[in-house]
Amino acid sequence: MFEELVDIMVNCRRCAVLTGAGISAESGVPTFRGKEGLWGKFRPEELATMSAFMSNPKIVWEWYNWRRDLMAKVQPNPGHFALGEMEKAFEQFTLITQNVDGLHRQAGSENMLELHGNIHRNKCAECNAAVDGQIEIDPDDIPSCAQCGGSIRPDVVWFGEMLDADIIDAAFDAAQQAELFFSVGTSALVQPAASLPVVAKRAGSTLVEVNMERTPLSDLADFHFCGPSGELLPRLMELFRRRKDGGDGG
Ligand code: BJW
Ligand code: ZN
Numbered sequence: 478m479f480e481e482l483v484d485i486m487v488n489c490r491r492c493a494v495l496t497g498a499g500i501s502a503e504s505g506v507p508t509f510r511g512k513e514g515l516w517g518k519f520r521p522e523e524l525a526t527m528s529a530f531m532s533n534p535k536i537v538w539e540w541y542n543w544r545r546d547l548m549a550k551v552q553p554n555p556g557h558f559a560l561g562e563m564e565k566a567f568e569q570f571t572l573i574t575q576n577v578d579g580l581h582r583q584a585g586s587e588n589m590l591e592l593h594g595n596i597h598r599n600k601c602a603e604c605n606a607a608v609d610g611q612i613e614i615d616p617d618d619i620p621s622c623a624q625c626g627g628s629i630r631p632d633v634v635w636f637g638e639m640l641d642a643d644i645i646d647a648a649f650d651a652a653q654q655a656e657l658f659f660s661v662g663t664s665a666l667v668q669p670a671a672s673l674p675v676v677a678k679r680a681g682s683t684l685v686e687v688n689m690e691r692t693p694l695s696d697l698a699d700f701h702f703c704g705p706s707g708e709l710l711p712r713l714m715e716l717f718r719r720r721k722d723g724g725d726g727g
Contacts, residue, residue, distance in 0.1 A: 479713050480572050485657060485683055491569040493655035495673050496561060499662020499688060501525050501578055503554040503707035506547065510664050525635045530602060533630055538616035541631045543601055545596055553584035556661070561585030566717065571651035575663060577633050588633055590648050592608035594633035594672055603627025645669060652677040661687045662706050665694040674698075 486492075498508035503631045508514045509521075519540065523529050530537045535706045561584045564570045572589045574581055577596040581589055599608040601622035608629055610654050614620065634640055646668075652658060658677035665671045674694055678684045686698040687706050 493651040494659040497663025556706035557584035598632035600632040
């Protein structure tokens with residue numbers, strides 16, 4: 478099933494991967510969309526926007542504390558580790574993630590762009606100043622910024638907010654340069670992340686999708702592998718390793 482893709486991988490120098498919530502699903506982190514997803518139970522506009530935080534910071538912090546606690550208990554799964562291994566297999570490799578859980582880093586990924594921030598960090602809602610360390614937040618007594626007095630919020634990107642310019646620029650550069658681009662475990666609905674695979678494909682990359690279901694990207698993809706990334710990616714890397722060990726030619 479992976480043979481044709483492995484042929485391409487052995488000759489590839491520049492690879493980029495975009496991941497979404499699906500890669501962490503097998504670790505026990507809920508995804509956003511779909512029946513079991515967070516947005517099936519909570520309204521994004523009441524939790525993941527600046528206006529929600531301004532009108533009800535307590536509820537927003539209670540929700541983020543719940544998610545932080547959940548994420549502190551989970552471990553990377555074989556899909557995360559397979560991508561950690563993939564990084565070492567190519568001359569250039571960029572892992573672009575929409576996830577805020579930090580599991581890729583725990584699994585050994587280093588050249589990584591966190592498009593939507595990191596849930597374990599805090600920043601000032603007014604001046605954006607970073608807050609040092611992983612401090613716990615009491616939703617009834619939200620701390621203020623030492624520099625401007627603004628409220629402290631999680632360092633994630635909410636709807637309607639710009640992504641960090643350096644990070645999104647680097648992600649588009651990686652997509653533009655990639656000979657091979659993987660989209661893994663993302664519904665490919667949220668912009669600007671959803672444009673990255675499209676940009677890669679237009680620039681001539683081979684586009685590979687790994688997902689439990691079809692997405693708006695599937696028709697554009699050269700390969701669509703349907704199934705859990707925690708099973709498919711390790712199998713792909715195993716075949717790739719065997720091919721490499723057997724010699725580049727085959
Ligand atoms: C598995 C699996 C397994 C399950 N194995 N697979 C252009 C057009 C229309 C709208 C816009 C536009 N440009 C901007 C917008 C607005 C908005 C947007 O895109 N909205 C769309 C929803 C329509 N974008 C923004 O607001 C962004 N900012 C921006 O563009 O700024 C410029 C601007 C500002 C103002 C006006 C205009 C422009 C910011 C987006 C921030 C997204 N934030 C969140 C929350 C982060 C913080 C937090 O976690 O609390 O990011 S929302 C949520 O969605 C989260 C995710 O990173 C993101 C993507 O979701 P993801 O990862 O794809 O998860 P799911 O659940 O959707 O999908 C999981 C997939 O996995 C599924 O396909 C499953 O099948 C699969 N799966 N198990 C493999 N085991
Ligand atoms: Zn501040």
